[in-house]
Amino acid sequence: MFDSYSISELGSIFVMQGFAGLILFSVYLLMALGLAIIFGQMGVINMAHGEFMILGAYVTYFTSQAFQHFLPALFPAYFFVAMALAFVASGTLGMIVEWGLIRHLYKRPLDTLLATWGLSLILQQVYRSVFGPREVGVELPAWMMGSLKLTDTIEVQINGLFVMTLTVIITAVVAVMMFRSRWGMQVRAVVLNRMMASAVGINTERVDRLTFGIGCGIAGVAGSAFTMIGSTGPTAGQLYIVDTFLVVVFGGAQSLIGTILSALSISQTQSTLEFFLSGSIAKVITLLGVVGILMLRPQGLFTLKVRR
Amino acid sequence: MLNVENLHVAYGQSEVLHGLDFKVRPDEIVAIMGRNGMGKTTLMKSLMGLVPTKSGTVRVGDGEITNLKSHERVARGMAFVPQGRMIFGTMTVEENIKTGLTVTGESAVPGELYEIFPVLLEMKHRRGGNLSGGQQQQLAIARALASKPKVLLLDEPTEGIQPSIIKDMARTLKRIRDERGLSIVVSEQVLSFALDIADRVLVIENGEIVHEENRATIDEAKVASFLSV
Ligand SMILES: Nc1ncnc2c1ncn2[C@@H]1O[C@H](COP(=O)(O)OP(=O)(O)OP(=O)(O)O)[C@@H](O)[C@H]1O
Numbered sequence: 047m048f049d050s051y052s053i054s055e056l057g058s059i060f061v062m063q064g065f066a067g068l069i070l071f072s073v074y075l076l077m078a079l080g081l082a083i084i085f086g087q088m089g090v091i092n093m094a095h096g097e098f099m100i101l102g103a104y105v106t107y108f109t110s111q112a113f114q115h116f117l118p119a120l121f122p123a124y125f126f127v128a129m130a131l132a133f134v135a136s137g138t139l140g141m142i143v144e145w146g147l148i149r150h151l152y153k154r155p156l157d158t159l160l161a162t163w164g165l166s167l168i169l170q171q172v173y174r175s176v177f178g179p180r181e182v183g184v185e186l187p188a189w190m191m192g193s194l195k196l197t198d199t200i201e202v203q204i205n206g207l208f209v210m211t212l213t214v215i216i217t218a219v220v221a222v223m224m225f226r227s228r229w230g231m232q233v234r235a236v237v238l239n240r241m242m243a244s245a246v247g248i249n250t251e252r253v254d255r256l257t258f259g260i261g262c263g264i265a266g267v268a269g270s271a272f273t274m275i276g277s278t279g280p281t282a283g284q285l286y287i288v289d290t291f292l293v294v295v296f297g298g299a300q301s302l303i304g305t306i307l308s309a310l311s312i313s314q315t316q317s318t319l320e321f322f323l324s325g326s327i328a329k330v331i332t333l334l335g336v337v338g339i340l341m342l343r344p345q346g347l348f349t350l351k352v353r354r
Numbered sequence: 355m356l357n358v359e360n361l362h363v364a365y366g367q368s369e370v371l372h373g374l375d376f377k378v379r380p381d382e383i384v385a386i387m388g389r390n391g392m393g394k395t396t397l398m399k400s401l402m403g404l405v406p407t408k409s410g411t412v413r414v415g416d417g418e419i420t421n422l423k424s425h426e427r428v429a430r431g432m433a434f435v436p437q438g439r440m441i442f443g444t445m446t447v448e449e450n451i452k453t454g455l456t457v458t459g460e461s462a463v464p465g466e467l468y469e470i471f472p473v474l475l476e477m478k479h480r481r482g483g484n485l486s487g488g489q490q491q492q493l494a495i496a497r498a499l500a501s502k503p504k505v506l507l508l509d510e511p512t513e514g515i516q517p518s519i520i521k522d523m524a525r526t527l528k529r530i531r532d533e534r535g536l537s538i539v540v541s542e543q544v545l546s547f548a549l550d551i552a553d554r555v556l557v558i559e560n561g562e563i564v565h566e567e568n569r570a571t572i573d574e575a576k577v578a579s580f581l582s583v
């Protein structure tokens with residue numbers, strides 16, 4: 047498939063597709079981060095994670111609309127506001143869901159799987175009824191539109207760089223919170239020994255709720271990033287949940303570095319192959335690659351070696 | 355300080371504690387003795403709210419805690435050093451102690467804890483899981499004291515610890531009691547340790563208290579006979 051390109055052209059293609067994959071990388075990484083935090087803390091696999099992302103995407107869309115109509119002067123900055131609102135909206139919904147549904151099912155992993163899957167269907171229908179079945183797309187402010195010309199043949203999109211920078215910052219903030227904040231310390235204690243954590247005075251239920259909220263909130267931010275590469279519709283989240291599971295499993299749950307590298311390799315493979323082949327073939331090849339590697343390393347790319 | 359009345363505890367259908375009654379005064383150390391499987395751990399866990407109470411009442415001071423959750427009991431003044439210590443293995447020594455600060459709202463480890471356990475200060479950046487058994491025991495006690503308890507529960511603290519360190523531990527626990535005036539309940543199988551620290555000894559057998567005696571008047575042979583198989 048590479049026959050018709052010269053070496054330098056191929057180099058440029060790889061670099062540019064690599065940058066084009068940055069937004070995909072950001073979406074995967076943020077989604078996987080949220081999913082992994084929730085899974086690590088309470089062993090819940092949140093099948094509705096994609097819908098929390100889509101809520102963030104809708105919030106971003108409506109924020110952009112609001113800015114266009116009411117605050118056109120501030121439109122260039124709408125994305126920052128949208129991200130914060132997306133985090134709050136998805137996070138709040140997450141806490142409500144944890145309180146109303148998930149906490150009653152903690153000791154029953156299969157039931158949480160079913161319940162969150164049902165929740166994802168419910169949310170899709172709610173989005174369809176409230177926001178309409180039509181897919182919507184945001185308009186980017188002018189400063190995010192263009193691309194930077196690095197060489198004659200290599201250009202990178204500004205919005206890609208921007209979203210990735212934000213993602214790196216968010217990931218770093220989560221890591222710092224995990225290892226420096228009171229919440230992070232409580233989360234780690236609960237993950238290590240839930241019973242002992244409550245016996246030293248940690249309100250494990252509150253930590254659960256907060257963690258679920260933060261995980262879902264990060265999915266909401268992923269939704270903001272998503273608006274730049276796809277159009278937002280009621281079922282758009284479904285396309286991403288499987289990929290996100292792939293990222294988490296491939297990276298080795300509970301390893302931040304693993305999650306980052308796994309999101310990077312999967313999004314880059316996907317994005318590079320898409321240039322040469324159709325999207326679905328690219329996905330098949332990515333999937334086969336991941337399955338192959340997982341057969342060799344069932345624990346994922348990285349595992350934390352600890353005494354428990 | 356601690357007041358237990360007619361405490362029944364069951365795992366599902368099988369009742370393990372059949373109506374325990376005892377009181378622990380402020381400043382008092384009570385040893386609960388009993389052979390394996392007689393219900394010591396169950397008693398400790400139920401006092402901490404880790405195992406549900408079937409019936410009866412538990413009070414700390416004037417406040418009833420029978421139906422509170424674990425973290426609420428910690429806030430009311432209960433603290434627990436579990437059998438096997440249960441240190442948070444991948445967290446540092448300092449972080450382990452800090453988990454105990456949750457209910458006090460403090461953010462720095464009080465200096466007096468490091469004064470009692472100087473070895474923990476030396477090792478504060480090491481992972482808890484890499485400490486020796488004796489050091490982990492000190493860490494578990496420091497973590498429990500961090501919440502400023504009124505009642506400290508220790509479940510078989512001497513398990514897996516060598517005799518000279520056991521002597522140190524007895525001294526430390528008495529010092530803590532004298533300095534802080536708290537009540538200590540310690541479950542034990544090692545008679546010498548119990549006699550060393552306790553003001554009063556209770557013997558538990560098959561979920562019932564079968565013998566109770568003050569340290570001053572204790573008949574060692576009689577207590578020993580309860581503990582031999
Ligand atoms: N989770 C549980 N489910 C059912 N039964 C239990 C459970 N934990 C303990 N038991 C039973 O309760 C009884 C008392 O156990 P407990 O652990 O309180 O004994 P112990 O006095 O602490 O013993 P040891 O000295 O060995 O630590 C035992 O018969 C035990 O089999």
Ligand SMILES: [Mg+2]
Pocket residue numbers: 394395396437509510
């Ligand atoms: Mg025991």
